[in-house]
Amino acid sequence: MRKAGLFLLLTFVYCAPSIANQEVITFAVNPSSAKQQEVYHLLAQRFEAQNPHIKVRVSSQSLESHKVRILNYLKGKELEIDVLLAYGGTQLHSLIDSKKITPLASLWLEHNLDARFSAPIKELVSKESMPYAIPMAYYQWGFYYRKSLFNRLGLTVPNDWPTFIALVNTLDEKHITPLNFSGGSSWSTLGWFDYLSLRLLGREKYLALVRGELSFTTPEVRDVFVHWQQLIEHKAFDSAHAEMTWSEILPFFYRERIAMMLNGNFFLAHVPDTIRSDVGFFPFPTINPELPRYESAPTDVAVLTTTGASKPAAHKFMVFLATLEAQTMLADYVGKIATHLDYDAEPRFLLGIGKTHLQNSDGLVQYFDREASDAFSNGAAALFVAFIKEELSVDLLIAKLEAMRTQTHIKKAPDSVVPSGAFDSMNKAKGPD
The missing domain is CATH 3.40.190.10 (Periplasmic binding protein-like II)
Incomplete structure (x- = not known):
């Protein structure tokens, strides 16, 4: 230091x-x-x-x-x-x-x-x-993985959606849970919506969605959830983790029972030194190559x-x-x-990789619960947990999100410029500040 x-x-x-x-x-x-x-x-x-x-x-x-x-x-x-x-x-x-x-x-x-x-x-x-x-x-969001696990299994970091799905399939076949799911920290699921939207819709439409300015019922927005559904169908998540918090899930990652984590870089401060040196990082894969590369950076x-x-x-x-x-x-x-x-x-916590990753991006957003009101982000997080647990179909999820958007945002504007619930969130999604 x-x-x-x-x-x-x-x-x-x-x-x-x-x-x-x-x-x-x-x-x-x-x-x-x-x-x-x-x-x-x-x-x-x-x-x-x-x-x-x-x-x-x-x-x-x-x-x-x-x-x-x-x-x-x-x-x-x-x-x-x-x-x-x-x-x-x-x-x-x-x-x-x-x-x-x-x-x-x-x-x-x-x-x-x-x-x-x-x-x-x-x-x-x-x-x-x-x-x-x-x-x-600021700090980066993206995928974290155990380098020794990937080397041992002959796996490579995916660059696009087809290779990412193929990697999920390979890990499932080897009886390793491909991705983290911590429903007990429902905010952690918001990262999936952030990145799928950024990769499929771009920055401006993503911001319009989380701020309640764009309907969830359009075909292009539906495609965001169709891609998420693909991961669920390919057994990327373990529903047994549905009640665990983001920190309670970490031992599964340490023991290589979970292969990859979509997370913010803050979590590395909680990882033992002996394991931290074995953790690698890769960005969320490209889905639409015609879109610029946008990243989440609180x-x-x-x-x-x-x-x-x-x-x-x-x-x-x-x-x-x-x-x-x-x-x-x-x-x-x-x-x-x-x-x-x-x-x-400094050469710690993958900060150098994160710096290059963020400086080379085409645009940045904050995490969902920094871009949206508290009421909307909390409601969406609960729905996303239910979706991963397969309690909601794509169409039912969309219907509930649209109803919540209508209730939260499409109403007579208040006299104050302060959005309802805008600061009720305690930055809970982003670890130590």
């Missing part, structure tokens, strides 16, 4: 200006661990060391409290916060729509941030081509509130958060990938 330089901050001595002469800004964060709490304070200290006339107050709240803080802010409560951490997807777009955060076009242009961040990551933090956030850190972002917009110190802190120095510090501490193009990923 590149931490030696960080701890020098704790012994850094300089002639600081008096508190009365310091500009003070507030940085609102939501650490989910002691390590995250530590790194946010270290970021503030590093910035203060470079800018002695500025004091950064770190306002830390739990994930749940921070969620409520943002929701209250969207509803009109005044907050003495200048820079705010948020999630990409619905949360960011609700902040944009509420006009509670400041566009960053001038800052982005002045500091040539196009040279620091890829076009897909800029698109993720923008609306109508206007950037509103500094992307901080992303943390920093936004400048309307309160901070009038403070030059807050603008300067936002620029600092876009530096390679700050992004590397954060990513190395929390085991994610810095969004900065020049980030040199």
Whole structure:
């Protein structure tokens, strides 16, 4: 870990200006661990060391409290916060729509941030081509497998749907469950819908579906579930795992009783060292080769509130958060990938592979429950579990999803810009943040 330089901050001595002469800004964060709490304070200290006339107050709240803080802010409560951490997807777009955060076009242009961040990551933090956030850190979703198992059985990583189905068949014939299914963590099934939709429909139609703007009853959407049904018919999942959580399923993967896992990279932090070195990664296979390659990459972002917009110190802190120095510090501490193009990923947790994978994508989305409302994502997850358990046919699943979409989204728009249930989810799908 590149931490030696960080701890020098704790012994850094300089002639600081008096508190009365310091500009003070507030940085609102939501650490989910002691390590995250530590790194946010270290970021503030590093910035203060470079800018002695500025004091950064770190306002830390739990994930749940921070969620409520943002929701209250969207509803009109005044907050003495200048820079705010948020999630990409619905949360960011609700902040944009509420006009509670400041566009960053001038800052982005002045500091040539196009040279620091890829076009897909800029698109993720923008609306109508206007950037509103500094992307901080993200991680990949895809398939994880045991390299020794594949080598022993002479298996190769699939690149397209036919070879993926053939691999599923081979594993089933060898009495190895091909894919993970943890119905006890129903959110984990949302990844299947995400990737099948991205590979068959593309990014814009996927986003329209999860946001309730597109009907589930069209033939092309039905094809998403037909492909998913193929996996079920080819015995890719074991219904005996239907009540297990995502972490309870891991020992089956360790013992090679499950061959592949569609998962977020966060799970590797829970894998024993002796097994982690044997874990490989491959992207979700191509289905329609005419479509660009889109990927799911849950992303943390920093936004400048309307309160901070009038403070030059807050603008300067936002620029600092876009530096390679700050992004590397954060990513190395929390085991994610810095969004900065020049980030040199550490050789652990497949971060280097993940960096290349995401930077080479044609576009990014957040996970289903970051793109959709809580009511819709929770309802869809429960239906997807029932579908994998073969309790619902393709047509019945579609009918239920469409009815839920109609009930959740097709109704008189509320006066508030805050989507119903948009922040009730605790980022439960994405592991440690």
